[in-house]
Each structure stands twice: as C-alpha cells, then as structure tokens.
Amino acid sequence: MKEYAYEERTVGYILEDKARKIGGKTFFVDKDVTVTYGEMDANANRVANSLIEMGVEKSDKVCVIMANSVDFLYTWFALAKIGAVMVPINHALKGKLLSYTISNSDASVVIVDGDLADRVAFVQEDIDKVKRIITRGTSDVRFSGRFEVTGFSELWEGPATTPAREVYFHDPMTILYTSGTTGPSKGAVLSHAHYYFTAREVVEHLRYDEKSVIYSCLPLFHANATIFGALGAMLAEGTFAMSGRFSLSAFWDEIKTYGATHTTVVGPIVPLLWRQPARTDDGETTLQVLNGAPLIPETEAFERRFRLKMLTGYGTTESGCFFYSPFGERIRPGSCGKPIQRCEVRIVDDNDLELPSGAPGELVVRGKEPYALMDGYYKMAEATAHAYRNLWYHTGDFLYRDEDGYFYFVDRKKDALRRRGENVSSFEVEAVINGHPKVLESAVYAVPSEVGEDEVMTAVVLRQGEQMASEELIGWCEDRMAYFAVPRYVEFRDALPKTPTLRVEKYKLRKEGVGQMTWDRDKAGYKLKR
Numbered sequence: 001m002k003e004y005a006y007e008e009r010t011v012g013y014i015l016e017d018k019a020r021k022i023g024g025k026t027f028f029v030d031k032d033v034t035v036t037y038g039e040m041d042a043n044a045n046r047v048a049n050s051l052i053e054m055g056v057e058k059s060d061k062v063c064v065i066m067a068n069s070v071d072f073l074y075t076w077f078a079l080a081k082i083g084a085v086m087v088p089i090n091h092a093l094k095g096k097l098l099s100y101t102i103s104n105s106d107a108s109v110v111i112v113d114g115d116l117a118d119r120v121a122f123v124q125e126d127i128d129k130v131k132r133i134i135t136r137g138t139s140d141v142r143f144s145g146r147f148e149v150t151g152f153s154e155l156w157e158g159p160a161t162t163p164a165r166e167v168y169f170h171d172p173m174t175i176l177y178t179s180g181t182t183g184p185s186k187g188a189v190l191s192h193a194h195y196y197f198t199a200r201e202v203v204e205h206l207r208y209d210e211k212s213v214i215y216s217c218l219p220l221f222h223a224n225a226t227i228f229g230a231l232g233a234m235l236a237e238g239t240f241a242m243s244g245r246f247s248l249s250a251f252w253d254e255i256k257t258y259g260a261t262h263t264t265v266v267g268p269i270v271p272l273l274w275r276q277p278a279r280t281d282d283g284e285t286t287l288q289v290l291n292g293a294p295l296i297p298e299t300e301a302f303e304r305r306f307r308l309k310m311l312t313g314y315g316t317t318e319s320g321c322f323f324y325s326p327f328g329e330r331i332r333p334g335s336c337g338k339p340i341q342r343c344e345v346r347i348v349d350d351n352d353l354e355l356p357s358g359a360p361g362e363l364v365v366r367g368k369e370p371y372a373l374m375d376g377y378y379k380m381a382e383a384t385a386h387a388y389r390n391l392w393y394h395t396g397d398f399l400y401r402d403e404d405g406y407f408y409f410v411d412r413k414k415d416a417l418r419r420r421g422e423n424v425s426s427f428e429v430e431a432v433i434n435g436h437p438k439v440l441e442s443a444v445y446a447v448p449s450e451v452g453e454d455e456v457m458t459a460v461v462l463r464q465g466e467q468m469a470s471e472e473l474i475g476w477c478e479d480r481m482a483y484f485a486v487p488r489y490v491e492f493r494d495a496l497p498k499t500p501t502l503r504v505e506k507y508k509l510r511k512e513g514v515g516q517m518t519w520d521r522d523k524a525g526y527k528l529k530r
Helices: 011-022 037-053 070-082 095-104 114-122 152-157 190-205 223-237 251-258 268-274 299-306 381-385 426-434 470-479 506-512
Strands: 026-029 034-036 061-065 085-088 111-113 132-136 148-151 172-178 185-190 213-216 240-241 262-266 289-293 309-311 313-315 320-325 335-339 343-348 360-365 393-401 407-412 418-419 422-425 439-448 454-462 489-492
Touching: 011 070, 011 190, 011 223, 026 037, 026 223, 034 037, 037 070, 037 152, 061 070, 061 114, 061 213, 070 085, 070 223, 070 299, 070 407, 085 335, 095 114, 095 426, 095 439, 111 114, 111 299, 111 320, 114 132, 148 152, 172 190, 172 213, 185 190, 185 360, 190 223, 190 320, 213 251, 223 240, 223 262, 240 426, 268 289, 268 299, 268 407, 299 309, 309 426, 313 335, 335 343, 343 393, 418 454, 422 426, 426 439, 426 470
Parallel strands: 026 240, 061 085, 061 111, 085 172, 111 132, 132 148, 213 240, 213 262, 262 289, 289 309, 454 489
Antiparallel strands: 026 034, 172 185, 313 320, 320 335, 335 407, 343 360, 360 393, 393 407, 418 422, 439 454
C-alpha cells in the first residue's frame, strides 16, 4: 500500500491519485453498476462542481439521508473534494431525532432519497437552517417554499474537472452522530486524516491488496462500510463490492457473485450465519477473511466449515478501530485482540490510575500521530473536555487485559445499547416514551439478545388513573423513532428503583431482566413498519 504524506491525506486527493494511476480498473460494483477508478473520480467531480454552483462552500454541513447506492459514494467523494462536511444520517430516523440531528449539525443542505423525503417534510418546520433540499429519485412530497428544491439528476450537469478548492488533511470531513446517554446524541467531528489513519490500519491488519474484493452489506451512513469497505479498498487499489443491505439468504451467493475475498460484519451476523443449516458447498466460498464483532464461541468450527480466516477487533465512532486480533495467531475466545502500534491504550480506575493485568476498568486511548481520533464533539465543548480528560480519550467501556497483552470486553460503563449493529440511545428512546400523555416516567435499558448484543427493554410508570396496552406504547414509538430503537420488551410498573438522589438504578432493572410480567413484542406477533 502506498503511504501518503500528511499533506496528501485527503479523501479527494487519494481518489484523484488512484484515478491517474489505475483509472481503468474496477473500483466499485453492485447489482446495478460497475464503476472504474477513473469514472468514480470524474462523476464525483461533476457532483462536486454542481454543488459548488448551487452555493455549497468549504466547511458547509450537508446531511445525507440515502440508502446504499453508487450515488451515495459519488456524494461522499464530492463533498470531500469540496471540503464540505458530510453528516450521514441513519435513514431509519424520523421525527424529533431526525430534526435534532439536522439542526444540531447546522446543515444548510439535505440530500435525501425520494422515498425518504416524507420524513424530512414531516420535520421541515424544525430545520430552519436548511436552505436547499436535493431529492434523489421520484418523490411527490411537497416542501415549504422557503427551500430550494433540486433533483439529484441536476448534479450530473457539472464539469468532470477537479474542483478548485483547497482541502487539507486536518479539515473536518464528517460528523458522525453517536448515541447520547445522559443527553442528546453527540456529533463526532472526524478529519480527513482520521479516515486515512483508520483505513490504513484496516488494510494492514486485514491484509488487503490489489487483488482484494472487499464486500460490505452494511449501511454507508456508518463508518464501517466507508472505511473498511470503500476507502480501504481504494488504498489497497482493490475493488469495493456493495450490497443494499444484509440478507441472510443472499449473503453467500453475493460473496460468490462478486468473488469477494474480504468482508467486515457486526452485530448478530456471524451467529446468524453459523446457525444456518450446513450446505455441501459451505467450504467453496471465495471469502478469505471475515472480520467480525462480536465473535462466537464456535469461531474455529466456523473457520473450518467455511474455509476462511476469522478476525475481530474493537473500536468506537470517536476513535476508529484500534484493536485487532493478530493475523498470524489463533483467536483467543472472548478477546478483541491487541492494540495497534500507532495508539496507546490503558485500563484505568475511576481516578484514571492504570490498573494491572486481569483487573477490569475503563479503556482509555490516544493516538501517536495527529488526528488519529476525533477532533471533538460538534458544539459540545464540555462533553469533549470530559471525554478527553487527563489527555486520554475515555471510551466509556470496561475491558481488561491478560498477561500476554490481549484485551477482553467486559461491559459498557455508559448507559447505551447496541442492537443488531445499531447504537441506541436510552436517553432519546426515553424522551419519546415520556412524551406520551399517559406516561409519567420510563427507563430504557439493555437485556441480552438471543443472537448477541442487546435487546431494548423499557419499564414504564403511567400517570395516576391511566391505563395503556403495550401495543399502544409501541405504536407511539414506531411513529417517532427508528425501528431498531423501538423496545422489544415492555413492563408497566408502579415505580422505578431509584437512588436517594432520585436517579434510576438501571443496574437493578438490568439484573431483573425479562420477567413473567414482561410483554414481548416478538412473541405477541407485532410487526414493525420500516
């Protein structure tokens, strides 16, 4: 892999450099199109120049609400070339959580798929900083006259020449919103250099090269697909193959169709793949490396069954991935690997004093080179200072290390949940539930899932004299939050356990877990709308 000098570590420059060197080679492929490095660069330039013509300037914030598509990638690279800051939004968000993200980011432009435009229209009175809305595909949604409304197709009218914009490695490239715990979601500001740093580590530890075909079935609004997939493939001069979304029935067929050699998956995907009935051709996959987290106890049996190498790691939105399992060693059960050489890590107590091997504590990290981690939380100086206290970034997760330097995840210190690869903010789900006129208060917390990670559970206290069915509460949530954040379990209580200072003792609720009085959405046969 070519090592780029600091001044060259911008995503737009790297694409231009690869287009000059290997312009005719296939960079991207999905079920609809195949795009070379040269075509990706030229089309990104067209989109970038059109956005400039529409008034998008360097440092402007642009929210992107799009499903996986090649147009998403053109937009990503185009904004990088301009020096604008992309704010990718989970397209499942709706209501107040959507308007909060758009408004908090100070976005002046929203680019949205036509079939998602109604969600933006629903909150249009609350996003007063937005001046232009660009819709991709057909949509009959009507927006207020105060917006400039443009079709995505108009972005192809710009010239294919490189935009005349100066972009530097230290410039912010993206704001990724991570789940809030005791407050609203926080926007992690990530530089071009951070993206380069993280993708370089991916290439090195997963051993991509120019023959690699890196497949992703994860959404492009997450860093995983863009860094482990698109940018990692580009740095290695390989090919990025993309699916619209994860499909258990189609996963191995798509791997075969694209001739994929590497993939990274999260959440329950590995256990779901493992639990599928064995097939006679399981070992005939082209896949050489499957990087996943968390891994299953049957990892070695999985490797034998599918004849591939399994790896794992650990990271956060704010830091990227800085633990990997060593490629040449067998995975240790439960371990998330060893730290990369370009980061320092420690396990510390509540006073930030380092703990010995075997003792669980909070994981803290810092990079050995500039911009390895996030710049900070957007417009949240206090939260940034707290996260970076004593010169270390505090992950909010409890881990321990063994005598050989391997690290093991124990639990989350922060009150966040992770369901099916998606971060869920208990604070934000509680805010929606507490907005119901019959609800006095609620607590949202994690309980174990049968397929790994968490399921969302809520304990609800109703106002005096009120009654409510669980289905009514779920329907209220369904209209106001992403489907993956809607609680699976509901339990109505007379009161919540609290400390003398009236803080909810969620650890007690988590310990009790699912009980006889708990309503289970799945067992009740309630089907969520997506």
